[in-house]
Amino acid sequence: MENTTVYCTAPWNGLTIxxxxxxxxxxxxxxxxxxLNTQSIQEIEKSDSLIQIRQDMLSGNVxxxxxxxxxxxxxxxxxxxxxxxxNNYYPTVNNQLQLRFLDIRxxxxxxxxxxxxxxxFSSTWVDRIGTSIKNLPVKDYQDDLLEWILERANHVxxxxxxxxxxxxxxxxxxxxxxxxxxxxxxxxxxLSYDLEKNPALPxxxxxxxxxxxWNISMENFGDKFEYVRSGANWNQAKKxxxxxxxxxxxxxGVNMVYNLFSAFDxxxxxxxxxxxxxxxxxxxxxxxxxxxxxxxxxxxxxxLALDQLQEAYxxxxxxxxxxxxxxxxxxxxxxxxxxxxxxxxxxxSLEEFNSKIEWxxxxxxxxxxxxxxxxxxxMHDTLV
Numbered sequence: 001m002e003n004t005t006v007y008c009t010a011p012w013n014g015l016t017i018x019x020x021x022x023x024x025x026x027x028x029x030x031x032x033x034x035x036l037n038t039q040s041i042q043e044i045e046k047s048d049s050l051i052q053i054r055q056d057m058l059s060g061n062v063x064x065x066x067x068x069x070x071x072x073x074x075x076x077x078x079x080x081x082x083x084x085x086x087n088n089y090y091p092t093v094n095n096q097l098q099l100r101f102l103d104i105r106x107x108x109x110x111x112x113x114x115x116x117x118x119x120x121f122s123s124t125w126v127d128r129i130g131t132s133i134k135n136l137p138v139k140d141y142q143d144d145l146l147e148w149i150l151e152r153a154n155h156v157x158x159x160x161x162x163x164x165x166x167x168x169x170x171x172x173x174x175x176x177x178x179x180x181x182x183x184x185x186x187x188x189x190x191l192s193y194d195l196e197k198n199p200a201l202p203x204x205x206x207x208x209x210x211x212x213x214w215n216i217s218m219e220n221f222g223d224k225f226e227y228v229r230s231g232a233n234w235n236q237a238k239k240x241x242x243x244x245x246x247x248x249x250x251x252x253g254v255n256m257v258y259n260l261f262s263a264f265d266x267x268x269x270x271x272x273x274x275x276x277x278x279x280x281x282x283x284x285x286x287x288x289x290x291x292x293x294x295x296x297x298x299x300x301x302x303x304l305a306l307d308q309l310q311e312a313y314x315x316x317x318x319x320x321x322x323x324x325x326x327x328x329x330x331x332x333x334x335x336x337x338x339x340x341x342x343x344x345x346x347x348x349s350l351e352e353f354n355s356k357i358e359w360x361x362x363x364x365x366x367x368x369x370x371x372x373x374x375x376x377x378x379m380h381d382t383l384v
Contacts, residue, residue, distance in 0.1 A: 008070065010086040011054045012093040014101035015045075019108030019121075019164070021141065024066075025053060027103045027160070028082060031066035036141040041148045045097045054093075089157070099152040106142060106171045107164040112192055113230040115360050116259065116289045121164075124231055128363065146171050150178055158184035165190055167200050176203035186213040188255065192232045195240040205247060214244055214252045215282065219262035221272045224371050227364045228261050238276065245277040253280030258336060260292035263305040264375050267312045274319055281316070282331045291356040295339055296348050298382050306340040309333070350383035 010026040017023055021036040023044050031053070034044035044050070053066055062071060070080035090100050110117065113124030156179055166172050167189055179185065185204070195201060204212055218225060218237065225234045244252045254273060256262060262269065270281070290296050294305050313333050317325050357376075361367045369376040 008083045009090045013090040016103035019105040028069040101158045103160040105162045106169045110164045153178040160186040162188050173199045181207045188215045190217045191237045191240040215255045217255050219256040241276050255282045258283050259286040270312045279328045302340050
């Protein structure tokens with residue numbers, strides 16, 4: 001059974017707690033097992049949905065709704081990375097949930113006002129727009145959930161802390177010291193705080209450094225970093241990176257949102273990150289923001305972006321020791337290259353572009369045209 005394309009031990013060994021209160025079998029599970037705003041975690045761990053997913057898994061009848069991401073990976077790539085991970089590291093299943101892995105997102109409201117974000121995920125945007133967020137969970141469940149996790153914390157082998165900003169969340173200050181010393185901890189952070197004074201730092205330092213994985217959300221540096229990651233401070237972020245590299249030199253990476261603001265500085269940015277010691281890069285598509293999405297640009301602009309991306313990747317590989325080149329490959333860079341080569345379906349207009357940039361400029365001392373003069377001219381010369 002373990003060798004079939006539908007078997008996975010995730011439904012027996014962990015949970016993903018989403019920022020909206022929904023609970024899922026894993027970070028790519030598509031079916032909600034229940035919502036903590038209306039159900040207790042004790043009810044959800046015994047839910048009919050979870051029982052059915054397990055029964056489907058044991059019988060070989062794949063749950064198409066919940067497991068479609070892995071199914072698609074199996075079909076297109078011949079292997080599903082996450083499914084293989086769970087089967088290899090957590091082969092045991094029994095009648096009760098074993099909290100071996102946990103993806104926990106206590107809060108979705110970030111302290112920054114990144115330009116491509118929304119009020120649903122940013123308290124800064126709520127303040128700027130001057131409106132309340134409809135249907136935002138009150139999250140009265142957090143204390144009960146934390147207690148439930150703490151009772152099982154000594155069994156957790158790996159945990160992913162996501163946000164919002166996870167190192168500004170008081171629940172994680174209580175959780176981190178209770179985790180086993182050999183627990184693998186992955187943190188996605190914007191480094192917008194003083195890490196040296198952060199309450200979580202002592203608990204992180206009090207464990208093997210190879211067990212902490214840092215993924216920093218950023219894709220620019222200097223004034224451009226502060227324009228895009230509105231509310232952040234580059235000098236503070238740089239100071240935090242230097243601290244990270246002191247204690248965790250081999251486990252720090254960057255999650256880069258690939259878009260108009262990052263594509264044409266990517267060579268300089270990668271070189272800057274290399275000087276700080278960062279050699280791990282992950283590229284992510286921008287979501288629900290057509291105006292600065294490279295894949296909605298005319299082919300001339302996409303070609304220039306493609307040239308930059310390929311040159312940046314070539315430089316990155318050449319800057320590495322030969323023994324490190326395979327280890328420090330960019331995740332999904334080949335996919336982005338292929339997307340840039342594909343024909344554009346919908347091209348934004350110059351009017352749309354100018355309107356969006358005018359909106360973004362309202363929130364920054366520096367303006368787009370002064371930060372990216374060549375790109376601004378290119379957009380006005382190319383868009384109609």
